[in-house]
Amino acid sequence: MASLEIAGIHKRYGDHEILKGIDIAVEAGEFLVLVGPSGCGKSTLLNIIAGLDTASAGDIRIGGRSVRDEHPSERDIAMVFQSYALYPNMTVAQNISFGMEMRKVPKEERERAIDEVARLLQIAPLLGRRPGQLSGGQRQRVAMGRALVRKPRIFLFDEPLSNLDAQLRLDMRTEIKKLHQRLDATIVYVTHDQIEAMTLATRIAVMRGGELQQLGTPAEVYSQPSNTFVAGFMGSPRMNLVPAKLVAESGNLALEFQNGDAPKVRVALPPQPEAVRAFAGKEITAGLRAEAISHESEERNGGRAAVRARVEVTEPTGADTLAVLNVAGHEFTARLDPDFPLRAGVDGDFILDTSRFVFFDPQSGERIK
Amino acid sequence: MDAGTWESPRMARGRGNRWARAGIFALLGFFAVVYLLPLVVMLLTSLKPLSEIYAGNMIALPQEWTVEPWRKAWEEVCVGLVCNGIKGYFWNSIKMAFWGVTISTAIGAINGYVLTKYRFRGDNLLFGLVLFGCFIPFQIVLIPMATILGKLGLASSTTGLVLVHVTYGIAFTTLFFRNYYAVFPDELVKAAMMDGARFWAIFFRILLPSSGPIIAVSMIWQFTNIWNDFLFGASFSTGESAPMTVALNNVVNTSTAEREYNVHMAAAVIAALPTLMVYVFGGRYFVRGLMAGSVKG
Numbered sequence: 151m152a153s154l155e156i157a158g159i160h161k162r163y164g165d166h167e168i169l170k171g172i173d174i175a176v177e178a179g180e181f182l183v184l185v186g187p188s189g190c191g192k193s194t195l196l197n198i199i200a201g202l203d204t205a206s207a208g209d210i211r212i213g214g215r216s217v218r219d220e221h222p223s224e225r226d227i228a229m230v231f232q233s234y235a236l237y238p239n240m241t242v243a244q245n246i247s248f249g250m251e252m253r254k255v256p257k258e259e260r261e262r263a264i265d266e267v268a269r270l271l272q273i274a275p276l277l278g279r280r281p282g283q284l285s286g287g288q289r290q291r292v293a294m295g296r297a298l299v300r301k302p303r304i305f306l307f308d309e310p311l312s313n314l315d316a317q318l319r320l321d322m323r324t325e326i327k328k329l330h331q332r333l334d335a336t337i338v339y340v341t342h343d344q345i346e347a348m349t350l351a352t353r354i355a356v357m358r359g360g361e362l363q364q365l366g367t368p369a370e371v372y373s374q375p376s377n378t379f380v381a382g383f384m385g386s387p388r389m390n391l392v393p394a395k396l397v398a399e400s401g402n403l404a405l406e407f408q409n410g411d412a413p414k415v416r417v418a419l420p421p422q423p424e425a426v427r428a429f430a431g432k433e434i435t436a437g438l439r440a441e442a443i444s445h446e447s448e449e450r451n452g453g454r455a456a457v458r459a460r461v462e463v464t465e466p467t468g469a470d471t472l473a474v475l476n477v478a479g480h481e482f483t484a485r486l487d488p489d490f491p492l493r494a495g496v497d498g499d500f501i502l503d504t505s506r507f508v509f510f511d512p513q514s515g516e517r518i519k
Numbered sequence: 520m521d522a523g524t525w526e527s528p529r530m531a532r533g534r535g536n537r538w539a540r541a542g543i544f545a546l547l548g549f550f551a552v553v554y555l556l557p558l559v560v561m562l563l564t565s566l567k568p569l570s571e572i573y574a575g576n577m578i579a580l581p582q583e584w585t586v587e588p589w590r591k592a593w594e595e596v597c598v599g600l601v602c603n604g605i606k607g608y609f610w611n612s613i614k615m616a617f618w619g620v621t622i623s624t625a626i627g628a629i630n631g632y633v634l635t636k637y638r639f640r641g642d643n644l645l646f647g648l649v650l651f652g653c654f655i656p657f658q659i660v661l662i663p664m665a666t667i668l669g670k671l672g673l674a675s676s677t678t679g680l681v682l683v684h685v686t687y688g689i690a691f692t693t694l695f696f697r698n699y700y701a702v703f704p705d706e707l708v709k710a711a712m713m714d715g716a717r718f719w720a721i722f723f724r725i726l727l728p729s730s731g732p733i734i735a736v737s738m739i740w741q742f743t744n745i746w747n748d749f750l751f752g753a754s755f756s757t758g759e760s761a762p763m764t765v766a767l768n769n770v771v772n773t774s775t776a777e778r779e780y781n782v783h784m785a786a787a788v789i790a791a792l793p794t795l796m797v798y799v800f801g802g803r804y805f806v807r808g809l810m811a812g813s814v815k816g
Contacts, residue, residue: 202709223715235710239728248724249714296714 151336152213152303153178154199159208161194161360168194170360171208176353181330181337185347186357187383192340195357196306199338201225212303223252228297229306232313234289236281242292243277249300267295270329287318294326298333307339311346323349344384348372356380373439374508378515381437381508387472390438392480393512398430405436405507409479417455419504425518426509434518435510440472442503443484445492455502461494475500565589565784572780588781592789596782598769599758605786607759608766612746615677615762616793619684619745624737626685627692628730632722634693635700636708646697652690657750668755675757683755684745691744692737699733700726735804743794763790 154176161169169191176182184192197203199210201222209216217225228249236245246267247260255263268274271291281289290310297305307326311319327350330337341347347354348368356363356371356379364376375381381389395406403422408414446456459475459482466472471488474481477500484500486492509518560577565588567581594604634646664683665674673679703726711721752762761769767790771783798805 200709200713202712221717222709222712223717227713229710229713231706231710233704233706235704235706237707237711237725239725248711248716252715252720296710300714 151178151334154182154304154336154338155209155211155214156195156199157209157211159195159198159210160206161191161198161203162206168360169198169205172357172360172362174355174362174365176336176338178336179334181339181350181352183339183341183347183351183354184357185341185344185354185384186363188342189359190357191360192342192357193308196229196308196338196340199304200227200229200306226300226303227306228300228302228304229308230293230297230310232309234281234293234313236284236289236292236296238281240280241277242273242279242281242284242295245281245292246277246295246299249296253300263299267299270298271295286314287322290314290318290322294329298329303336305335305337307337309341310339312341312343326350345386348384354384356383358383373506374517374519375437376517378435378437378510381510385439387440387483387485389508390436390440390443390482391510392436392438392477392482394434394436396426396429396432396434396509403427403430405434407436407478407480412476412479415457415478417457417502417504419507422509423519429509429511429518433512435512435515437508437510438482438502439506440483440485442506443475443482443486444501444503445486445490446499446501448487448490448501455504457500457502458497459500460497461492463494464492561784561788565781565788567781569777569779569781588779589785589789591779592770592782592786596770596779596786597773598761598766599773601758605763605766605770605789608761608763609789611677611760611766612763613793615680615684616742616745618681619688620738620741622681623685623688623692623741624734626689627694627696627737628727628734629722630689630693631696631698631700632726634697635703636705636721636726637718646693649690649693652687653694657687661750661754664751665755674755675760677756677760677762679755680751680760680762683751684741684748688741688744691740695733695737695740696730699730703729732804732807735801735807739797739801739805742797746794 156172156174156176159169159172160167172191172195174182184195186192194203198205201217201220205218209218211217212225212227236242237248240248243264246264250260250263264277265274268277271294273288273291273295276284276288276292281292284292290313293310310326311322314322323346326339329335330350339346339350348371351368353366354368354371355365358379364371364380366374366376371380371384375384375389378391381391392407393409395408397404397406397416399418403419403426405417405419406414407417457477459477462474462476462481464471464473466488468488471486471490471492473484473486473492475484476482492498510516511518563578563581564572566584566586568583568585568587571579571581571583592604593606593609595602596604598605598608630649634642668674668679668682671679671682673682707725708721711725716724747764748762749764749768752765753768756762756765767786770786
């Protein structure tokens, strides 16, 4: 495994700029997930790392050395494709060993490596079959086997789970994570699924429109999103983003929510950093995760601010119940205990964990910190 | 709609339908007979002694079956002034067709590969220009082609004819392979690149093994065209180097005392046999290969 540096990568097609200067340094053994809506340039970036596409400007360094001028076959990178891209005319064993064959690895060594990978991925009974005779999950395993067997410096995954059904996707996700831990491999993984990104990554790079929005650990991206886009994109349900007025109240700050003709709701805030205090008296976008809202009767830690709210809709998911609450005319989604008796159309007292509020500049959408 | 009242389509059953079906088969049978009749007459004529032919009835079965006309056509019949049979010309055609088909198919495959998997600026324009070759009538190029063959020292040789057929065939074979490879997944090529394969390894190990249907199409198409060609053969070959089609014409036009229709028919059937065999044994691959390209394309 090796480190990977993505330095100032630009990609243009004519006037259209697909990547607008991406800088990411990935350390050896890291699991980096590139996530973003379709068209954000994440797959193009992956192809540029692989050498299957060329950058208009910038450099890719693997293990500290530039691979800009190297053919994909010389970069010692393995890639798992969305369609698996198994060679239809070869058996599973031949598919797995093709890369070693191209690199003129002796036959005995190839066979040993195939056995090892087949054991690791539990595909030994499939070695003699052709891709056409395999199920989706089996093809996925073989595609991973083909990448693993070469022990490359870096693994690239291009939406590898998007063609699997829901249950299999969860299983394979766990398996990929286990593999990463066992092999200590450097992985760059592209997905549009933010849950996949959260569960797999050691670091997440959120992209939009060819720009890096945020680079950080899953926890950072989740609870301290750098802007309203990241706040809305990551996490399910998405972060509550509500316009509010920041007011100073005898030396302390408070938020005032009000929409339409609903009565005003005021929430006192714990001490805030200087940048937030500078917004006192101004409009602000307040962000709060659903699990930071609880019913009065639930025991949760953190700053407390009680609000009266109407339950608009409840969505039980089994593990917990999502409730859409009406607070001063604004909708908040709350993640509540499923055992809690809750009916739509009823008012209740809810507690906001005020320590978990994050604030965004309503003009730029950037987080105030 | 519940399962109890659901009925299978009536089209497949019923009395009226049976008559319609009989009508269809009758019509098909009639046309089959019409189309097969010339071949039957040829075969019957080639298996009769000459006396029976001059006696009259064309469609009648031979009273005395004989393969003598076939032997004579193969070994003894006069082609122009030489009376060694058509066998030499048959081999000329085999050689010409073999090399013409092989080379044009190989070049077409490589062209198709490059035009779809190694895209470059202006590739579609180039492909359009190659396609142009499909629409150039043979007659237009006769004189320039003769000049070039003369300059290359290939006039009146089988090699020269192979060159002409390859040149003409590339337009078609490129079209076949380009359209077939256009729907061949790019990810497979990318995966092979990541696996360390380069230009030729990708072509021979990844694309070619999946190209069976289109190779069949290209070879059948090229074989039929090259084997059946008369114009180029007549224009660019003389005497001993002529292909089968030209020789057949010479056999029929050689004036002797009496016209040996049975020998002529035997020679004609021999000339037609290879293309016939190709269609009988390769026809389904031809259809399948054309479908493979068109359905996804």
